[in-house]
Amino acid sequence: MAERAGVGIGTVSRVINNSPAVRPETRAKVQAVMEELGYVPNPHARRIAGGRSYTVSVLLPFVGTEFYLRLLEGIEAELGERRYDLALFPLLSKRRLERFLNSSALAYHTDGLIVASYDLAERFPGGRLPTDRPVVMVDARSRAYDSVFLDNALGGRMAAEHLLGLGGPIFAVQIEEELDRAFASTVFSARIGGFRAALAQAGAPLPERHVFRTRLSAEGGQMALQRFLEIESPPINVFAAADVVALGVMEEAVRRGLAVGRDVRVLGFDGQPWTAARGISTLEQPVEKMGHTAARMLIERLQGHTGGVRHERFEPSLVVRATTSV
Amino acid sequence: MAERAGVGIGTVSRVINNSPAVRPETRAKVQAVMEELGYVPNPHARRIAGGRSYTVSVLLPFVGTEFYLRLLEGIEAELGERRYDLALFPLLSKRRLERFLNSSALAYHTDGLIVASYDLAERFPGGRLPTDRPVVMVDARSRAYDSVFLDNALGGRMAAEHLLGLGGPIFAVQIEEELDRAFASTVFSARIGGFRAALAQAGAPLPERHVFRTRLSAEGGQMALQRFLEIESPPINVFAAADVVALGVMEEAVRRGLAVGRDVRVLGFDGQPWTAARGISTLEQPVEKMGHTAARMLIERLQGHTGGVRHERFEPSLVVRATTSV
DNA sequence: GGGTGTTCTGGAACCGCTTCCCACGTTGTC
DNA sequence: GACAACGTGGGAAGCGGTTCCAGAACACCC
Numbered sequence: 001m002a003e004r005a006g007v008g009i010g011t012v013s014r015v016i017n018n019s020p021a022v023r024p025e026t027r028a029k030v031q032a033v034m035e036e037l038g039y040v041p042n043p044h045a046r047r048i049a050g051g052r053s054y055t056v057s058v059l060l061p062f063v064g065t066e067f068y069l070r071l072l073e074g075i076e077a078e079l080g081e082r083r084y085d086l087a088l089f090p091l092l093s094k095r096r097l098e099r100f101l102n103s104s105a106l107a108y109h110t111d112g113l114i115v116a117s118y119d120l121a122e123r124f125p126g127g128r129l130p131t132d133r134p135v136v137m138v139d140a141r142s143r144a145y146d147s148v149f150l151d152n153a154l155g156g157r158m159a160a161e162h163l164l165g166l167g168g169p170i171f172a173v174q175i176e177e178e179l180d181r182a183f184a185s186t187v188f189s190a191r192i193g194g195f196r197a198a199l200a201q202a203g204a205p206l207p208e209r210h211v212f213r214t215r216l217s218a219e220g221g222q223m224a225l226q227r228f229l230e231i232e233s234p235p236i237n238v239f240a241a242a243d244v245v246a247l248g249v250m251e252e253a254v255r256r257g258l259a260v261g262r263d264v265r266v267l268g269f270d271g272q273p274w275t276a277a278r279g280i281s282t283l284e285q286p287v288e289k290m291g292h293t294a295a296r297m298l299i300e301r302l303q304g305h306t307g308g309v310r311h312e313r314f315e316p317s318l319v320v321r322a323t324t325s326v
Numbered sequence: 327m328a329e330r331a332g333v334g335i336g337t338v339s340r341v342i343n344n345s346p347a348v349r350p351e352t353r354a355k356v357q358a359v360m361e362e363l364g365y366v367p368n369p370h371a372r373r374i375a376g377g378r379s380y381t382v383s384v385l386l387p388f389v390g391t392e393f394y395l396r397l398l399e400g401i402e403a404e405l406g407e408r409r410y411d412l413a414l415f416p417l418l419s420k421r422r423l424e425r426f427l428n429s430s431a432l433a434y435h436t437d438g439l440i441v442a443s444y445d446l447a448e449r450f451p452g453g454r455l456p457t458d459r460p461v462v463m464v465d466a467r468s469r470a471y472d473s474v475f476l477d478n479a480l481g482g483r484m485a486a487e488h489l490l491g492l493g494g495p496i497f498a499v500q501i502e503e504e505l506d507r508a509f510a511s512t513v514f515s516a517r518i519g520g521f522r523a524a525l526a527q528a529g530a531p532l533p534e535r536h537v538f539r540t541r542l543s544a545e546g547g548q549m550a551l552q553r554f555l556e557i558e559s560p561p562i563n564v565f566a567a568a569d570v571v572a573l574g575v576m577e578e579a580v581r582r583g584l585a586v587g588r589d590v591r592v593l594g595f596d597g598q599p600w601t602a603a604r605g606i607s608t609l610e611q612p613v614e615k616m617g618h619t620a621a622r623m624l625i626e627r628l629q630g631h632t633g634g635v636r637h638e639r640f641e642p643s644l645v646v647r648a649t650t651s652v
Numbered sequence: 653g654g655g656t657g658t659t660c661t662g663g664a665a666c667c668g669c670t671t672c673c674c675a676c677g678t679t680g681t682c
Numbered sequence: 683g684a685c686a687a688c689g690t691g692g693g694a695a696g697c698g699g700t701t702c703c704a705g706a707a708c709a710c711c712c
Contacts, residue, residue: 008662013700023660043434044373045698048667053370063416064390072416076425085430088414090389090398099402104411108369219545219574248545334692339670347690371668374697 005033016041043085053111055085056298059100060116062090066272067287071116071138074291082299084111091117106131112298114138121145134301136294139187141311146297148290148312152187155283155316156194156239159267162281162318163237164202166265166326171210171232172196173224173240173249188241191269195239214245221248222255225264229256234263237324243268243275243282250280250323265324271316279322286314331359342367369411379437381411382624385426386442388416392598393613397442397464400617408625410437417443432457438624440464447471460627462620465513467637472623474616474638478513481609481642482520482565485593488607488644489563490528492591492652497536497558498522499550499566499575514567517595521565540571547574548581551590555582560589563650569594569601569608576606576649591650597642605648612640 005012007030014022015030022030033039047053056079060068072088079086087109091097097120100106113131116138121127128144129135137147163170172195175188192211199206212227214220221240225248228236240246246268253264260266261279268275271284293312331338333356340348341356348356359365373379382405386394398414405412413435417423423446426432439457442464447453454470455461463473489496498521501514518537525532538553540546547566551574554562566572572594579590586592587605594601597610619638 009699010662010701011660014661017700021660026660040430040433042374042698043430044370044379045667046700047370048368048374048669048697049699049701051667051700062390062395064388069388069416069419073419073421076422080425080429085435088416090395090414093395093399095399096402099406103406104366104369107366109411217545218543219548219577222545251545335669336671336693337691340691343670349690352691368668371697372670374667374699375669375671377670377697 005030047108052302053085053109054083055087055109056112056114056295057087057089057105057110058114058116059089059091059120063088067270067285068116070287071291071294074288074293075114075295076291077288078292078295079299082295084295084299091120101130106133111302112136114294114298115140115145134298136298136301138290138294142309144309146301146310146312148294148297148314150187150285150290150314150316152190152316153194153197155269156191156196157198158283158316158318159191159239159269160195160198160202162267162320162324163239163265164199164204166237166324168235168237168265169210169232170199170204170206171212171224171228171236171238172206173221173238173245174211174213175216175220175241175245176213191241192239216242216244218244218248218251221245221250221266222252223248225249225252234258236264238264238266240266240268243270243272243280246275246280246282246323247278250278261322261325265326267324269316271319275319275321281321281324282319283316284319285316290314331356373434378628379411379435380409381413381435382438382440382621383413383415383431383436384440384442385415385417385446389414393596393611394442396613397617397620400614400619401440401621402617403614404618404621404625408621410621410625417446427456432459437628438462440620440624441466441471460624462624462627464616464620468635470635472627472636472638474620474623474640476513476611476616476640476642478516478642479520479523481595482517482522483524484609484642484644485517485565485595486521486524486528488593488646488650489565489591490525490530492563492650494561494563494591495536495558496525496530496532497538497550497554497562497564498532499547499564499571500537500539501542501546501567501571502539517567518565542568542570544570544574544577547571547576547592548578549574551575551578560584562590564590564592566592566594569596569598569606572601572606572608572649573604576604587648587651591652593650595642597645601645601647607647607650608645609642610645611642616640 007026011022011026012030015027043054058075063069076086087105089100110133112134114136115121121129121142124130126144127142135145137145139149141147141149172192174192196206209231212224214224238249240249246266249266250260253260258264268280268282271282275282333352337348337352338356341353369380384401389395402412413431415426417426436459438460440462441447447455447468450456453468461471463471465475466473498518500518522532535557538550540550564575566575572592575592576586579586584590594606594608597608601608
């Protein structure tokens with residue numbers, strides 16, 4: 001760029017990489033010129049010269065649910081701030097995974113990985129991905145890598161407490177798989193697990209027939225409520241392990257002319273943005289924050305942080321809305 | 327790499343970029359050494375030296391449906407063959423779009439764009455994206471750019487013909503929007519449009535009350551069938567503008583104890599892989615082929631092809647299965 | 653004021669390629 | 683046999699940065 005800032009190329013580079021060894025006035029002067037010229041360092045040149053790529057790969061099964069989109073928001077925001085680029089790899093197929101592993105992506109385009117694909121690491125021996133780059137896992141416990149995760153069991157316990165407070169029989173919808181793709185349901189199991197444990201502890205264990213298993217869809221919720229109403233008459237309380245399912249429960253209740261919040265109380269999980277508009281109570285996941293943290297942890301590794309594997313735990317927060325306020 | 331192939335660096339480069347000015351024996355010799363050493367040219371170096379990035383950006387709203395995944399398969403396969411990289415940008419939010427437009431991605435990482443986000447271009451004056459790089463659109467007509475698209479209206483006509491052949495009253499499920507995100511339904515409109523036109527032409531125009539509008543979900547199909555059965559008694563024929571909806575229709579029929587294929591005939595649209603297992607008749611989109619073509623068209627532009635805007639049209643193919651074979 | 657450290661700064665060397673110009677060996681021509 | 687013309691190949695220069703080393707500038711101290 002412009003050594004027309006009256007400085008040497010080395011100094012410019014130092015400013016770009018904000019090395020501390022630049023006098024503040026000098027830095028300011030250079031930055032002013034950069035600003036003026038709209039100068040942006042060529043990432044390829046930096047990569048080749050510096051040996052780093054300033055790019056982080058994010059592996060996930062797909063991008064389509066609010067969860068992943070919000071996670072990405074968080075990750076991107078953090079990466080952007082630190083001037084890192086992001087490369088996205090939805091891996092929903094072995095073919096695509098293999099292509100990724102063999103592509104130059106791993107070899108040249110990636111300083112580190114954020115993996116939000118639960119079972120991915122477990123396909124490899126020792127739970128270690130075939131790469132020597134640093135890795136941060138999202139929502140998947142791992143002995144080998146740093147991770148961020150939501151305490152789903154805690155969420156389940158919170159749900160139990162909340163519903164117990166409402167009085168009346170309690171039911172739960174467990175999610176098993178998603179149409180057409182294998183879903184590692186450990187997340188959902190943990191939610192229901194915590195839920196059951198808390199109920200049992202409170203002296204009101206959940207009968208097996210009060211649990212309905214279904215796919216991750218609104219229809220699943222509809223079917224669940226149908227079943228529950230065959231067992232008990234209103235008012236009843238339903239814990240749906242995911243918001244979409246809670247939506248289905250609610251819709252079915254409405255269809256039957258039942259008063260949601262009175263006859264049928266339903267509590268979701270995830271904190272999807274649209275639950276607000278529909279008055280659905282839910283356990284909100286701090287997804288964006290988790291994204292931020294994942295990115296930050298990775299960058300710390302990239303900047304040389306060594307030390308033991310770290311796991312950052314996040315807690316859901318209960319948002320009470322119309323569907324559970326009597 | 328190894329000038330241990332006994333040639334100069336220029337020759338190696340010529341081999342990599344398969345320039346014709348290399349004698350076959352020389353080329354073979356170099357390639358052998360490359361193979362032996364497992365040599366892969368550093369893309370960053372190529373980018374900086376060559377001024378090109380050998381990377382194509384794919385913009386889409388999200389990645390999660392079979393449609394986009396298959397499209398990506400096609401695009402990636404073609405790009406991989408031509409030794410191009412792919413960068414993926416799910417843009418489902420203005421924030422992310424802006425971030426993309428301002429990132430170094432456009433400036434440095436992208437030789438060209440494949441845009442599979444229907445309405446994206448229309449947000450800009452003249453339907454032109456704010457870039458001077460070549461663009462290929464998928465499933466969106468554009469005056470400005472090359473495109474590939476499916477003839478949805480034709481699909482609708484094919485559906486009409488097929489259902490007319492079965493005899494009995496005809497219904498249609500129109501898709502309006504998807505939960506929580508604006509869906510440019512022009513695709514679905516075209517399908518139903520063609521369907522209606524063909525019926526009218528055959529002297530059996532579709533009554534307004536035979537059309538049910540709903541979201542893109544299986545539940546929508548269930549509700550539709552419910553409504554239809556209030557109007558007519560079996561056997562009836564249903565054209566669902568999307569496979570998921572057809573699935574819902576089918577499930578509802580089963581739930582009511584009706585014989586699918588006899589009492590209720592339903593025809594989907596899209597050709598989702600799972601329709602085969604469930605015996606759902608559908609209009610199959612050649613999605614992967616469309617991806618291939620889009621990538622090829624773009625690369626041709628990148629390699630200097632000029633000339634007028636081209637539009638490649640694709641036709642769906644009717645796959646008859648149990649749901650419409652009496 | 654000179655000596656001695658510290659900070660800062662300039663720029664050569666280099667990263668791994670592409671490009672371009674020049675040279676070399678062949679073949680074809682008169 | 684001399685000379686073009688052409689098909690190939692070699693390698694210097696350059697792409698836009700980072701790194702590192704040497705030197706300049708400034709403080710501080712005796």
